[in-house]
Amino acid sequence: MASETFDNLCNQVYWQLYNRLERKDDPNLRFATNGTAEKVLHNDLLIRLFQSLLVANNTAVQQFGLAEEELAERVDDRELHDFLAVLLFASCGIEAARRFTKKLVARNDWPLKGRFTGQDTHRLPASREDLLHLFKDSVIVDKFCSSQACFSTVVIHNRQEVVVESLSSQRLPYLEEEELGSGSFGKVFKVKIAKGHFKDTRHGTLNATSMDVARKDYITTTQFDGQDERNMMERILTGSTRKCENILGNFGSLRIGTNSYSLFMPCAICDLSDYMTKYHPTRPSSVHEKAKIVLSAKGLAEGLDFLHNEMKGPDQQDMVCYHMDLKPSNILIFRDTAYDGGIRYVWKLSDFGMARVKYRSRGQTVEREEMDFNSAFLQRIKPEAERSPSGTRNRRGEGTYLPPESLTSTRTMTTASDVWSLGCVLSVVFAYLEDGGEGVENYQLRRLRHADSDGYDRFFVRGRRFTPNKDHPEVHKTHTWLINKAAQRQAEEMHAVHFMLRYLENRVLVLDYRKRDGVKTVKEKLAQTYTYFKSMPPVENHLTGEHHTWIDRTRSRGTPLSHWQVDSWQLSSTEGLKGCEISPRGDLVAYWSDNQIRLYNELSLPPQVTFGEPPVVSPAAEYTLGLTDCIWKSVAVTDRFLIASTTGAVFQCYVYDLVFIRQYRITLQLPEISRLAISPDSRIMACVMQSKEEGQECGSVFIVPIEELIQEAPRQMTPSTQGSSGTESEGSLSRRGLPHDSTTLKLDWSASDITYISFPTPDEVYLIVQPQITARSRENEIPIIHLSLKTRPRLLQTVLVRSQGVDPGNTVGLFTAFTAFRQQQSTCAFIAREKQLYIQNLAYPGTTAIENSIKNYRVLKLVMDWNDRKIFALGTPSGTNRVYLLEMTVPQSEVDRVTVTELVSLPDLSQDDEFTQVLSSNSFQQGGDYILIAALTNASRRWIYRISLPDSSAAT
Incomplete structure (x- = not known):
């Protein structure tokens, strides 16, 4: 009878434990979190369990020497819950449970040491030899060993190394795992560590909730000696005499067996490359925002200065770390609170897979090498060029940001090599300051496709046939263009950009590494540049010196003045906005930055305005x-x-x-x-x-x-x-x-190749794919996908776009604008390279699009009228940057020529701005059709425009 009661309890415990396991659907990954066994094996259940072990007519005192309540207290005091949970979960049987009670619970000598390992027998994972000595039964030991991994879950220790002999006896505490990318010597994953499995060794506490960390996995070589290497990595990542916030921190390490090693680090928002091109491609819109980016870049230089000049060895001798792989994808971005309570971004150096550490005698140059990471880890991949929008990479994987000396046979790499790479990164950052993600991509394409580049994207041109290396012409050319663009806004910004970029050319991006400045000087120059940006006045109007009233009536060609009314509202903000959207009916406008969304509606408008002063609107709601x-x-x-x-x-x-x-x-x-x-x-x-x-x-x-x-x-x-x-x-x-x-x-296609998605009607979805390069030398193609939510067919139509004298290999900016027809399903219009209008019916695959060239205008945005008879566009006449609302006819065939009519000029907008627009028939304050435009300008202001249309303009 006792055996039957014990079996019933075993079944209950099994299912309670199983239901609490994480990732229980995978037998190789399932694990119990800390405290799981204690919750299931509570005091009442333990008492019932010990009662079920009693032989007939025996009491617990007679059989084990202690009452049931005392045995339960011993389990708590000796932390035996996990060991007992394995016995019950593995169905090891009543005799094994009795032996456990006698040998581990009831005995007074404690702890019980294993005869073969000398370790505490009850600690998991237990060795097979010690278990055999305890249970005297190989079947019981086999069952125990097959299940103990689930209850032997690893605990990561902050800034310490944890060693796991085999994953057959222990489990990893990962609730989720996602690959983020590959570095030179390892793969990086984002993992969610379960509650209670990350220990703060300084305070002795465990994480109260699950936590996300980055894990970098290495494949080690026979030269890898564990603790000494980990200590050196700890020294590099966290410093010796002080902590540098611009070096990625170390959350500890894990060694599994003899050839698997992992480092745990804080999880970043993204890397600098992705931030500039994917997550915040909008150009910085104010000098205040640019100043913050320059300040972050200065922090990056401080991190490199720490590696070069601030590290100390175990005997306080000077040490120097060469990073050797500095590039935007190895610069991670974190968000923090600034001293003034605002938001600041911290750039941290990461990926030390190529790094070298050397000792330096005081007052002298580098003496001897302490450690070379290249010998400790197997290299998974060769150093690559930065990710490219067009998929281009350097031949043989040569690094874009590596200096000229990296290609020599002697490879004379010094701290000056890191300074070169830093200068390359800064050059790209200034391209981003001017033109956002598109500026970064265009700069890369110009370097790659220069006649002397030979298909390599570098910041220098390699010499041929025993000729020396040369400065890359596109670097100086791009710097000059950036300086001239800044000069068009204000002299102060031009001075700041000129100061930093010319310094990079003359003292950093120098072919002879012996003539380059040290990182301390670069840091000082960035600090001075930040001061210049910080002290600049905001650019109030980047078009002309004119002042526009909040209602600006302009006359289009042949249109009476009274037909057009432009209302504009100013949004003052120093925060770097990255996008704007308008609701389909034009009732709401959303602007957002990295961490805040502001929503505007009719409640945002001021109750009254002063004539001659543009009204400043406040958000109706904010979401932080x-x-x-x-x-x-x-x-x-x-x-x-x-x-x-x-x-x-x-x-x-x-x-x-x-x-x-x-x-x-x-x-x-x-x-x-x-x-x-x-x-x-x-x-x-x-x-x-x-x-x-x-x-x-x-x-x-x-x-x-x-x-x-x-x-x-x-x-x-x-x-x-x-x-x-x-x-x-x-x-x-x-x-x-x-x-x-x-x-x-x-x-x-990859998600990054999808550049546009919209719902023109409640039942249709359109997607535009990044333009593709075709086998034909003078053509590109733009894939357009149309989805019907009623029938769910997927209609794909590829439109060929002739180059029009532009390099067909450059697809940046090829797709410009798109709008769907409202009455004709599966029909759309789009603009390529701001000059070519295409009308395409996707319902008939293989049909040729109607193509028209637009004369004398650059078209930036499109919106179809209600009846598909005309298209409203935002564009600029040739020879000016001023943006107009245009009206375009819809050609019905190739012989029809599109005509363009200027309707109204939009004050304070230029072709370099970003904006979105909708056509609506429900005005904020009055009836009638209107076009609502939300704009991100290049100045310190943002604008919402409402253009009221004459009755005959939108409907016929």
């Missing part, structure tokens, strides 16, 4: 991202919902119900969202996601009803009482499955 390890990535808005996704260490989707003032933070088991859109009727969300299948990266489109997305939320986020969300509050939805009515469609 409280997390510091991610940033806003994509935003979409309708009159009902505002949806935003994050990127960085944390990927989540935020849904703000603007009608019922409800807010949800949703975690989906999906890859990260790249772009998203909402249907005009606020029913459906469509987003482009990055996914990985069979080692090949491809994108997908995820379509889901919004109500279904949020209906199972256990609780909503607390809304603000003032109609604004304020800082993010608690409450989230963690979805382990996907909504029933959701659809995922695989694409043939």
Whole structure:
């Protein structure tokens, strides 16, 4: 009878333990978190268990020498829960449980040391030899060993090394695992460490919640000797005499067996390369924002200065670390709170897989090498060029940012080599300051395609046939262009840009490494440049010195003055905005930065204005991202919902119900969202996601009803009482499955190749793919995807675009603008290279698009009228930067010529600005059709324009 009771208890314990395991669906990954066994094997169950072990007519005192309650207390005092949990979970039987009670619980001598290992027998993982000595039964030992890994979960120790002999006896504490990329000597993953499995060794505490960290995995060589190497890496990553915030920190290390080694580090938002080209490609729009970026760059120089000049050896001798692989993708970005309470970004040096450490005698040059990381780790991949928008890479994997001396046979690499790489990074950063992500990409293409580059993207030109290396002509040419662009805005900015870029050319990007300045001087020059930017006055009007009133009536050609009215509202902000969106009906405008979304509607307008002064509007609501390890990535808005996704260490989707003032933070088991859109009727969300299948990266489109997305939320986020969300509050939805009515469609391109997604109608989705280079030397192609939500067919039409005298290999800026027809389903119009209009019917694959050249204008944006008879456009006449609202006819065939009419000029806008627009029939203050425009200007101001249309302009 006792045996039957014991078996029943075993079954109960098994299922309670199993249901609490993490990743339990995978037998090779499932694990119990710290405290799981204690929760299941509580005091009452332990008493019942010991009662079930009693032989008939025996008491616990007679059989074990202690009462049941005393035995239960011993289990607590001796921390035997995990060992007992393995016995019960593995169904080792009643005799094994009795022997456990007698040998480990009831005995007074404690702890029990293993005869073969000398370790505490009850500590997991237990050795097979000690278990055999304890249980005297190989079958019991086999069962125990097959299950103990689940309850022997590794605990990572901060800034210490943890050694695991084999994953057959222990499990890793990862709730989730995602590959982020590969470095020179390892792969990088983002992992979520379970609660209770990261120990702060300084305070002796365990993490109270799960935490995201970056893990870099190495393959070690026979020269790798463990503790000494880890200590050296710790010295490099965290410093010796002081902590440098610009060096990536070390969260500890893990060695598994003899050839697997991992470092744990803080999870960054992204790297500098991705930030400039993917996550914040919008050009900095104010000198204040540019100053903050220069300040971050100065911090980068401080990190390199720490490696070169501040490190100390164990005997306080000077040490120097050569990074050897400094480039934007090895510079990680973190967000922090500035001294004034605002937001600041900290750039941290990472990826020391190519680094070398040497001792330096005081007052002398480098004497002897202490350690070479290259000999400690197997190199997974060769150093590569930076990621390129067109997929270009250097031949043989030569690094874009490496100095000329890296190509010599002797490889005379010194601290000056790192300074060269730093100068290259700074040159690219200044291209970003002027022209955003497009500036970075164009700069790269110009270096790569220069006649003397020979197909290599470097910052110098390699000599041929025994001729010396030369300065790269495109570097000086680009610097001159950047200086001239700054001069067009104000003399102070021109002076700052000229000061830094010419210094880089003359003292940093110098072919002879012996003539380069040290990093301390570079840091000083960046500090001076930051001072210049910080003291600059804001640029109030980057077009002319004219002053425009808040209502500016201009006359189009042949149009009476009274037909047109332009209302404009100024948004003053020093924060670096990165995007803007307008709801389909034109009721709401959303602007966002990395960490804040501001929403504007009719409540944002001031009650009255002073004539001659542009009214400044205030946001009706603000949504602040409280997390510091991610940033806003994509935003979409309708009159009902505002949806935003994050990127960085944390990927989540935020849904703000603007009608019922409800807010949800949703975690989906999906890859990260790249772009998203909402249907005009606020029913459906469509987003482009990055996914990985069979080692090949491809994108997908995820379509889901919004109500279904949020209906199972256990609780909503607390809304603000003032109609604004304020800082993010608690409450989230963690979805382990996907909504029933959701659809995922695989694409043939990566998510980064999808440059545009929109809902022109509630039942249609359009996607534009990054222009492709064709085999034909004078043509490019632009893939357009049309999805019908009613029938779900996928219509793909590839439109060939002739080069028009432009290098066909350069696809940057090829696709300019897009609009769908409103009455003709599957028909769209788009602009290529700002000059060519294409009309394409996607319902008939293989048909040729109607193509027209636009004379005397550069077209930047399109919006179709209600009846598909005309297209409203934003563009600039030849010879001017001023933006006009244009009216274009819709050609019906190749013989029809498109005509363009200037309707109204838009004050304070130029062709370099970024803007979006919609056509609406519901005005903020009055009826009638109007076009609403939201603009990100190159000055310190942003604008919302409303252009009221004459009755005959939008409808016929």
